[in-house]
Amino acid sequence: MTGLLDVRGVVVTFPAPGAGPRRRRVHALSGVDLSMRRGQTHGLVGESGSGKSTLARCVLGLQRPDEGSVVFDGTEIVGLRGKALREVRRRIQPVFQDPLGSLDPRWTVGRSVRESLDAFGVGSALDRERRVKELLDLVGLSPDHADRHPSQLSGGQRQRVGIAAALASGPDLIVADEPVSALDVSVQAQILNLVSRLRRDLGVAVLFVSHDLGVVEHVSQEVSVMYLGRIVETGSREELFAEPVHPYTRALLDAIPVPEPDARLVHVPLPGDIPSPIDPPRGCRFHPRCSLRVDACSRERPPLRPVTAAHHVACPVALQARSQAGTAPVEH
């Protein structure tokens, strides 16, 4: 279990939509660190504007960070071009949210699955055909599906095709951006099971991006929670869900609709709107909505500090309250 991915201090900004004398910028990522081990599923959770998808695109080499580094298996991939970039791409593959939009409507399923084999010239034409059949079988589709077009498949089947296409080049890391949020619950369960199996049987690491904490809890070993371009809490699934420390993580957990008889919404878990990433709050970005806020929160950016060896949080206030109260979680 050595490091596979090491993201350090990544900053990404975009020009804000619209024109003006002084084009403002969207602060999508403002100094993000993330580490992944081989064969591990890392869940990345956040709401809109959190920057989770931008981070995924940086890892895929589709978005170049303004600052910071992304090291994959010992190789810096920021600024990589040509052959070296292609080699890294062979080993990092994407699965997208919208299974229909991520498949070329004119291509057969077989051709889509084969796309990376063709790109990297793997084996002979016959080998590739055989490999496509194996991959379809692996994701639970029949070989006949190779000749169909995406419009002839159900949403779940399309996402299976998307996963087969990602697996074709034999990657070490799959970056899955909201892979189940367009699917019905019963279909979602099938795809989540498939993602879990990839890790178990093939040892593929997965960076699993989702807005849904419930889904992330189910598939991940490690979880990072993002808010407005920063990671506010990161840790092993067990610790983070059993003892969330950051007030945002706690509110997010409170807000998840759980289908249980006693899950009634008694109070609003988190008041206020998510601020715009064009003009994010100073200091801790969560402070305007936070119930634990002190003066320092609007001045200084809180660093990620260890709670335990496997659990870090960017909230000194919650951390201090926690140590004062022993190990009991803070009530807010």
Place this chain on the structure above:
Amino acid sequence: MTTTMTVTSGVRRARSAVGALPRSARAGAAILVVLAAVAVLAPLIAPHDPNAIDSARILAAPDLGHPFGSDALGRDVFSRTVFAFRTSLSIVFAAVAVASLVALPLGTLAGYFGGWVDQIISRPLDMLLVLPALLLAISLIAIVGPGSLVAALAIALIYLPILARVQRASALVVSQSGFVEGGRARGWSPLAVIRRHVVPNALGPLLVQAAILAGFAVQIEAALSFLGLGTQPPTPSLGLMLSDGRDVLTQAPWVEIFPGLAIAVVVLAFNLLGDGLRRHLDPQGVVS
């Protein structure tokens, strides 16, 4: 082996695509096939030499041997109309083909890359677009001199910015699809992704717009020739014939009516095809 498979499946898909076209598109295509056949086979179809002057038949009314009658020089209007199809359709086809072939890469690159690539490609085209079409054509002809080839180039120049814009818009939409990003992440270079994913998926609106514009091109060609800026006499073209017929409209209306009808039929056929293609390929209406 893979290539032949792709080709046959391509043919099969093309055939089924024609079958699935709306009736109007099929009617338009059928008329155009007939007209193209007339243009190609003009020497076989025309009963007389289109330029043969017959002083005995000046402004003669239509009869069995001369179904469209004769013009002020006694030339057979039917034969001239048949040959005029040849001239006008060639000019239109050349103009639209040149404009489309130039617009396709320019629009695709502008739409896919955006940013400064888009600026470099789109700004000069926008400047072409703001000039009035006929003024543009007349200026070009004033510089180069009149003729069929120049008329074709002038029309192409008018159409280039329109077609490039359409292609840019549809390439922009397709570029945002997951499969385009996926293609890059699967290891293909930007140009390969453009060739494999963007162009095939973005081509529909360009084809539609080209078909609709071809109809108008017949009119522009006629207008240029009518003004003496396009095809030069004695070569028959539909616009020139209209110009000739105008002088004798009251004495011999057939000299004017038949080339006029011919223009109407061509325009109608291209519009039927374009409209049908639009409904088939572009139901959301990227082409305005």
Place this chain on the structure above:
Amino acid sequence: MSERAGRNGGGAVLELHDLSVRIPVSGGRWVEAVGGVTLTVGSAEIVGLVGESGCGKSTLGGAIMGLLPGGSRVAGEVLLRGQDLRGLAEEDYRRIRGDDIALVSQDPSASLDPTFPVGAQVAEAIRNHRDVSRRAARERAVELLRVVGIPDPGARYADPPHRFSGGMKQRVVIAAALANDPAVLIADEPTTALDVTIQAQILHLLRDLTVRSGTGVLLITHDLGVVAQVCDRVAVMYAGQVVEQGTVREVFAHPSHPYTRALLESQPAAHHRSGDLPVIPGRVPDLSEPPAGCRFAARCPRAHDRCAAPPPEIRTAGGGRVSCWLHHDTAREAR
């Protein structure tokens, strides 16, 4: 008849009796999008209508609102405070829509005119149905914006929708929907486009306001978790039919129908163990030719020969109803 009267004793404001909707599709065929649904919503009660895509839940909402694709055929009864809405002339329906029945749909951006001030859109909702002065409508609209939690509503009255976040826009839509104190609110996936912390705010607001005004709510959603958070009763739809209904507590604690059970178990949020999630094999039947018997039978782990015949509707111990042969036996044994 305990569930016909709302839990808060206000009586039924909306009753559906054996409601079916058939929608024409290409080739002269018909799809039975809704097949024989019987359901009541009481005053101040929130009833969740839950199911997966294509189960007919939104078509059912459309049938109540009188907004269905052209050529659709509706059979059965839709009673609004006892008055049958079916066969109502379009003009009369228009008078009722936005007044006695209101709609909040998934995309707040599509519900608001992008070129008009949000406040004017709320005021317009009032003046469409009430003979009040512009000024009175404006004052009422500002008050409504305040009630739904728009900060500084007087100043924001004149802002166009694009100045508002998604959550704030949905608050405006709710203000317009509740402007005339409707008897019934159809909320079709009202929070699906929103972030989870904002969703909680909107659901809380929706429940708060409707309980206070006595409005009955039919909350259409794919999310069982949302149902658990705010609904009093729940109806589970599968392939155009309600397969089970009852109080949220009863249905979630003791799901009777195999489909309800499978749906609950396949939710990752409810499944705190690792390992595979239970899945439902197979696909939803083609509703242009629905199966004669139980529509879930082909996917049901407990299907039996009898399931080829339409399942009877059985009263459960907790007062709910379930359409399944399994409970036919239990009910008989109990007798």
